[in-house]
Amino acid sequence: MPIPVFLTRPQYLALKDEIDGAIREVLEASNFILGKQLESFEREFGAYLGAGHAIGVGSGTEAIHLALRALGVGPGDEVLTVSHTAVATTVAISSTGATPVFVDVDPATYTMDPAQLGARLTPRTRAIVPVHLYGHPANMGPILDFARRHDLFVVEDVAQAHGAAYDRQKCGTMGHAAAFSFYPTKNLGAYGDGGAVVTNDRGVAEQLVMLRNYGWDPDPARRYYSKIKGVNSRLDEMQAAILRVKLRYLEDGNERRRALAEVYGEHLAGLEEVTLPVEQPWGHHVYHLYVIRAQDRDRLQAFLRGRNIGAQIHYPEPVHRQEAYLDLGYEPGSLPETERACREILTLPMYPELPPEDARTVARAIREFYRG
Numbered sequence: 485m486p487i488p489v490f491l492t493r494p495q496y497l498a499l500k501d502e503i504d505g506a507i508r509e510v511l512e513a514s515n516f517i518l519g520k521q522l523e524s525f526e527r528e529f530g531a532y533l534g535a536g537h538a539i540g541v542g543s544g545t546e547a548i549h550l551a552l553r554a555l556g557v558g559p560g561d562e563v564l565t566v567s568h569t570a571v572a573t574t575v576a577i578s579s580t581g582a583t584p585v586f587v588d589v590d591p592a593t594y595t596m597d598p599a600q601l602g603a604r605l606t607p608r609t610r611a612i613v614p615v616h617l618y619g620h621p622a623n624m625g626p627i628l629d630f631a632r633r634h635d636l637f638v639v640e641d642v643a644q645a646h647g648a649a650y651d652r653q654k655c656g657t658m659g660h661a662a663a664f665s666f667y668p669t670k671n672l673g674a675y676g677d678g679g680a681v682v683t684n685d686r687g688v689a690e691q692l693v694m695l696r697n698y699g700w701d702p703d704p705a706r707r708y709y710s711k712i713k714g715v716n717s718r719l720d721e722m723q724a725a726i727l728r729v730k731l732r733y734l735e736d737g738n739e740r741r742r743a744l745a746e747v748y749g750e751h752l753a754g755l756e757e758v759t760l761p762v763e764q765p766w767g768h769h770v771y772h773l774y775v776i777r778a779q780d781r782d783r784l785q786a787f788l789r790g791r792n793i794g795a796q797i798h799y800p801e802p803v804h805r806q807e808a809y810l811d812l813g814y815e816p817g818s819l820p821e822t823e824r825a826c827r828e829i830l831t832l833p834m835y836p837e838l839p840p841e842d843a844r845t846v847a848r849a850i851r852e853f854y855r856g
């Protein structure tokens with residue numbers, strides 16, 4: 485039996501009655517955009533995080549883009565972020581008209597290294613977008629200190645870290661705003677595209693409500709009148725209804741992911757060719773992905789694939805070396821830890837319903853590769 489890197493179908497089968505019921509409810513109500521399901525999901529998701537406002541949008545990319553725009557970030561500004569991330573983080577920054585500026589990552593967590601921020605600061609720097617990658621929080625204490633000292637906005641990219649925490653504080657509640665993705669494979673995933681911006685700032689929330697809906701005045705009597713230049717980026721009723729069901733199982737899913745990480749940890753312990761993911765003392769890891777560093781990575785990947793074991797690379801080429809972003813002018817070697825990570829990392833199968841026995845099978849195959 486193949487062991488894929490992730491599957492979304494087992495969760496659907498487990499929650500089928502509730503999900504089918506939620507979808508039917510939307511069809512019966514036949515109100516598909518900006519309705520009661522979205523309102524309820526926004527309230528429930530905000531309450532789960534302990535955040536003042538959640539605003540549903542069309543995708544995680546749009547959540548980052550619109551959060552930055554709501555804060556006034558635009559052309560002429562620079563935004564500090566990482567190159568070791570889904571390219572979506574950079575896409576979102578570029579689409580505001582601002583210039584992404586890459587900071588190298590910390591090799592232990594693969595997240596923004598706060599010690600590198602100073603070297604990339606210029607008079608044009610307006611904001612920082614740290615990414616809580618793979619389910620582990622970025623080192624927010626020093627990042628927030630730096631932002632305060634230099635009067636910068638912080639927009640957290642929480643696309644891979646629903647339920648993760650830094651020093652017991654939930655990711656997505658520490659910056660001026662935070663962006664979530666509900667892409668189907670994320671820890672909280674819809675059955676299509678979706679995203680949300682979360683903020684404690686009422687003014688930012690009000691901007692978002694207009695931005696996502698053509699820039700319309702939120703007053704229903706002022707429908708069809710654009711107050712600001714907006715876009716069309718809304719979380720639809722179907723996705724909101726599905727997410728309301730799935731939100732109730734998020735903590736359970738994250739606990740299962742953590743238990744599977746322990747299984748990998750036990751069965752891969754002592755293998756010197758492999759570096760396992762670590763949870764920092766200040767971090768609560770929700771293992772969106774289970775990423776190891778491996779010697780002879782490409783051959784290990786091919787070996788696992790030969791055994792029908794999904795093993796992928798997130799991400800094979802850092803953003804600053806991708807064709808679309810070569811104009812930013814980063815030379816090879818300019819972000820050494822980022823580039824080293826791309827050569828060494830490997831993502832092993834991880835999703836809440838992954839049978840622990842399959843995780844053991846994967847670990848045994850890895851031992852066999854190195855020990856013969």
Ligand SMILES: *Cc1c(COP(=O)(O)O)cnc(C)c1O
Nearest residue numbers: 543544545570572573643665667
């Ligand atoms: C998935 C992802 C995004 C983008 O989310 P979409 O919903 O696909 O637009 C942004 N940042 C990171 C780190 C992601 O993993």
